[in-house]
Amino acid sequence: MTLEHLPALQVMVPLAAAPLIVLLRHAGFAWALAVAASLFAFGASLALALEVSRAGAISYAMGNWPPPWGIEYRVDALSAFVLVLVSAVGALVAPYARRSVAAELPREQHYLYYAVHCLCLAGLLGMTITGDAFNLFVFMEIASLSMYVLIALGRDRRALLASYQYLILGTIGATFYVIGVGLLYLATGTLNIADLAARLPEAQATRAVLAALAFITVGVSLKLALFPLHLWLPNAYAYAPSAATAFLAATATKVSVYVLLRFYFTVFGAPLVVDALPVPQILTGLSIIAIVSASLVAVWQADLKRLLAYSSVAQIGYITLGIGMATRDGLTAAVVHLFNHGITKGALFLLVGGIALRAGSVDFGRLRGLARTMPLTCLGVTLAGLSLIGVPGTAGFISKWYLVLGAIEAGQAWLAALVVLTSLIAVAYVWRFVEAAYLSEPGSGTAVAGEAPLAMLAVSWVMVAACVWFGFDTSFTVQGARRAAELMLGAAP
Amino acid sequence: MPAFASHYTYWITVLLMAAGLYIVVARGNLVKKLIGLSIFQTSVYLLYIAPGKLIGGTAPILSEAFKVYSNPLPHVLILTAIVVGIATLALGLAIVVRIREAYGSIEEDEIVAADRDAGDRE
Amino acid sequence: MKREPVLRVVGKLLIPYMLMFALYVQFHGDFGPGGGFQAGVITAAAVIFYALIFGLPAARRLVPEALVETMVAAGAFLYMAVGFAGLVLGGNYLDYFVLDPDPVAGQHRGIFWVEIGVLVTVSGVMLKIFYMFAGRGRAV
Numbered sequence: 001m002t003l004e005h006l007p008a009l010q011v012m013v014p015l016a017a018a019p020l021i022v023l024l025r026h027a028g029f030a031w032a033l034a035v036a037a038s039l040f041a042f043g044a045s046l047a048l049a050l051e052v053s054r055a056g057a058i059s060y061a062m063g064n065w066p067p068p069w070g071i072e073y074r075v076d077a078l079s080a081f082v083l084v085l086v087s088a089v090g091a092l093v094a095p096y097a098r099r100s101v102a103a104e105l106p107r108e109q110h111y112l113y114y115a116v117h118c119l120c121l122a123g124l125l126g127m128t129i130t131g132d133a134f135n136l137f138v139f140m141e142i143a144s145l146s147m148y149v150l151i152a153l154g155r156d157r158r159a160l161l162a163s164y165q166y167l168i169l170g171t172i173g174a175t176f177y178v179i180g181v182g183l184l185y186l187a188t189g190t191l192n193i194a195d196l197a198a199r200l201p202e203a204q205a206t207r208a209v210l211a212a213l214a215f216i217t218v219g220v221s222l223k224l225a226l227f228p229l230h231l232w233l234p235n236a237y238a239y240a241p242s243a244a245t246a247f248l249a250a251t252a253t254k255v256s257v258y259v260l261l262r263f264y265f266t267v268f269g270a271p272l273v274v275d276a277l278p279v280p281q282i283l284t285g286l287s288i289i290a291i292v293s294a295s296l297v298a299v300w301q302a303d304l305k306r307l308l309a310y311s312s313v314a315q316i317g318y319i320t321l322g323i324g325m326a327t328r329d330g331l332t333a334a335v336v337h338l339f340n341h342g343i344t345k346g347a348l349f350l351l352v353g354g355i356a357l358r359a360g361s362v363d364f365g366r367l368r369g370l371a372r373t374m375p376l377t378c379l380g381v382t383l384a385g386l387s388l389i390g391v392p393g394t395a396g397f398i399s400k401w402y403l404v405l406g407a408i409e410a411g412q413a414w415l416a417a418l419v420v421l422t423s424l425i426a427v428a429y430v431w432r433f434v435e436a437a438y439l440s441e442p443g444s445g446t447a448v449a450g451e452a453p454l455a456m457l458a459v460s461w462v463m464v465a466a467c468v469w470f471g472f473d474t475s476f477t478v479q480g481a482r483r484a485a486e487l488m489l490g491a492a493p
Numbered sequence: 494m495p496a497f498a499s500h501y502t503y504w505i506t507v508l509l510m511a512a513g514l515y516i517v518v519a520r521g522n523l524v525k526k527l528i529g530l531s532i533f534q535t536s537v538y539l540l541y542i543a544p545g546k547l548i549g550g551t552a553p554i555l556s557e558a559f560k561v562y563s564n565p566l567p568h569v570l571i572l573t574a575i576v577v578g579i580a581t582l583a584l585g586l587a588i589v590v591r592i593r594e595a596y597g598s599i600e601e602d603e604i605v606a607a608d609r610d611a612g613d614r615e
Numbered sequence: 616m617k618r619e620p621v622l623r624v625v626g627k628l629l630i631p632y633m634l635m636f637a638l639y640v641q642f643h644g645d646f647g648p649g650g651g652f653q654a655g656v657i658t659a660a661a662v663i664f665y666a667l668i669f670g671l672p673a674a675r676r677l678v679p680e681a682l683v684e685t686m687v688a689a690g691a692f693l694y695m696a697v698g699f700a701g702l703v704l705g706g707n708y709l710d711y712f713v714l715d716p717d718p719v720a721g722q723h724r725g726i727f728w729v730e731i732g733v734l735v736t737v738s739g740v741m742l743k744i745f746y747m748f749a750g751r752g753r754a755v
Contacts, residue, residue, distance in 0.1 A: 005707065005708060008698075008702070008708035008709075009708075012695060012698065012708060015695065016692065016699075018691075019687075019688035019689070019691040019692040019695070020688070020692065022684065022687065023685060023688045060707065062707065062709055063701070063708070063710050063711065064706050064707045064710040064712055064713075134570055134573070137574075137577075138577070141577045141580075145580055145584055149584065152591070160588055160591050160592045160595060161592060161605075163588055164588045164589065167584065167588065168517060168527075171530055172514070172517070172530070174577075175534055175537055178537055179537055182537065182540050182541050185541075185567075186544055572650075572652065583740075583744050587744075587747065587748075590748065594751075
């Protein structure tokens with residue numbers, strides 16, 4: 001009985017955990033429930049991914065109303081891949097959060113933090129699994145509102161303004177998305193994604209459909225922090241609680257990339273988006289600006305979290321660069337980098353959370369000589385930094401490799417050269433950390449109480465190990481991404 | 494001219510959309526930005542509901558006497574969207590209350606200046 | 616404000632009718648404009664009206680903070696419990712058809728309980744927001 005209802009349980013178990021946590025109100029139980037729900041979600045996503053790779057796409061009718069009348073949950077190669085990433089990060093951050101949240105939030109708020117974490121996880125999972133365009137908006141707002149709350153819980157008062165700015169920009173983005181879906185509904189009469197894909201060719205390239213494409217692009221780009229709509233990201237990541245930043249950096253923008261892919265290739269279809277419209281060129285141009293400018297800005301940051309936030313904007317540029325190539329290898333690269341960047345940034349922010357716990361802040365002044373007191377953490381950051389750069393032997397290299405292959409396949413060798421050159425800028429900002437931690441003398445402000453707590457360190461190192469593992473064993477990531485890319489470029493959803 | 498005039502709901506939608514976005518961008522007061530956001534969201538509700546009414550259509554309750562019904566789906570969608578909008582507004586106002594307590598002001602330029610001064614002093 | 620005789624009397628006259636109207640709107644969601652969200656807001660408005668006239672401490676005695684927080688979570692949980700009931704009884708999640716031997720009656724039953732969950736949560740949330748905003752210090 002359970003396996004056939006797994007698509008519903010995937011989202012509903014974390015979602016049901018949230019009010020349960022609020023009812024129980026005890027911080028310890030709250031954490032335990034959050035961990036249990038996240039682990040269940042991870043197990044469910046693995047089972048679904050296995051089933052999809054074996055038997056093809058799964059469709060689940062909510063409330064037993066057959067699609068397209070009712071809301072349908074649809075797990076195919078692309079959504080199963082993203083589900084595994086999101087639930088894996090959620091399952092790792094939940095146990096980690098115990099020490100981190102205890103250090104950064106007052107005790108009365110702990111159970112609320114875990115409730116909102118479960119809501120955010122449910123929202124992100126729901127966004128990925130749903131097959132209905134308006135249901136996607138509902139889950140998008142569940143996830144976004146939870147994210148605004150998570151960010152506003154930060155210690156620094158600047159977290160409040162960061163959350164407010166993200167709220168304004170994020171709500172504008174979501175409303176643009178709703179406008180786009182409304183125009184699509186007016187043009188076709190349906191909200192089901194598969195049904196939209198079937199009916200859109202008749203309404204092809206009318207002004208309403210083109211306007212819908214434009215609105216959805218801008219709306220989702222606000223959520224995925226594509227240049228120039230990325231202005232909310234550095235502040236939000238820098239001032240949020242460390243566990244929240246780790247969770248958001250690894251999942252929020254990735255799910256928005258998934259939404260973009262879903263709409264471009266399943267709903268509108270590659271013939272309209274890639275061949276008839278200059279969308280790939282626009283995406284490529286914006287991605288290049290994002291990569292170069294954000295990487296350069298990252299080099300000059302005074303704060304490690306802000307540096308990593310700008311690095312995120314640049315890495316998202318790589319993902320959209322892969323989408324802009326719109327070839328099989330390009331899309332494979334985009335989906336692979338979605339996963340690899342998720343685990344890399346997740347690992348980095350988890351480790352930085354440990355530093356924040358012990359050192360009090362992550363200002364570069366505080367980090368001088370950190371390697372003496374926190375050797376394992378600094379080694380982890382260095383390894384994950386190598387993955388950011390794309391050194392062979394790490395997950396980041398696999399993404400860059402496929403980006404280069406995709407560029408060559410698209411006949412644009414200069415893009416391949418660009419990918420390699422911009423990785424050198426990443427060397428500059430990773431080197432800043434290495435220099436401060438390993439090669440500097442501890443200054444006056446660096447009174448550090450030793451290595452991070454074991455629970456936090458263990459979880460962070462699981463992520464770091466994943467960065468290295470997926471650099472060597474690419475069967476899951478590359479095959480999953482390739483299947484997703486072929487699905488998108490192929491025939492029916 | 495008739496087509497232009499009969500699309501008056503769309504003109505109102507566009508006007509509200511533009512007005513809402515302008516307020517969000519042009520006003521520095523945090524509460525006013527939220528009000529602009531609400532106006533922008535209201536225009537979207539109109540975008541969905543106005544085309545749902547069919548000419549000669551009645552309320553979507555089954556009855557022998559009527560053959561043409563207005564579309565009930567946009568109403569359901571907009572109920573959901575209104576609730577989401579209210580939740581966003583409530584959350585935004587809660588954040589503004591806390592900003593007021595932390596900074597003493599709800600004008601964006603004053604808050605940014607306060608952060609800059611605090612950053613210079615660090 | 617409770618010294619004002621007009622406000623006090625009118626308040627005492629109106630509040631029961633507001634609550635009655637909220638229940639009317641709740642149960643007529645099937646046949647006319649209404650449903651859980653609207654009814655929840657009207658219920659909360661009645662309690663907020665009481666708080667405005669008779670003071671926040673009196674309202675807090677009437678509807679305590681702990682009850683409000685429980686309402687917020689319990690309503691959402693009730694909604695999801697109806698969904699899980701559909702699972703347990705053999706249908707899909709949120710399947711109302713299996714809640715009763717007659718599928719149409721099952722739909723009625725499912726929507727009835729789901730809307731009650733919505734009523735409880737929405738009125739709880741609106742009251743919580745009011746308590747949070749009104750209860751903050753006036754020194755700001």
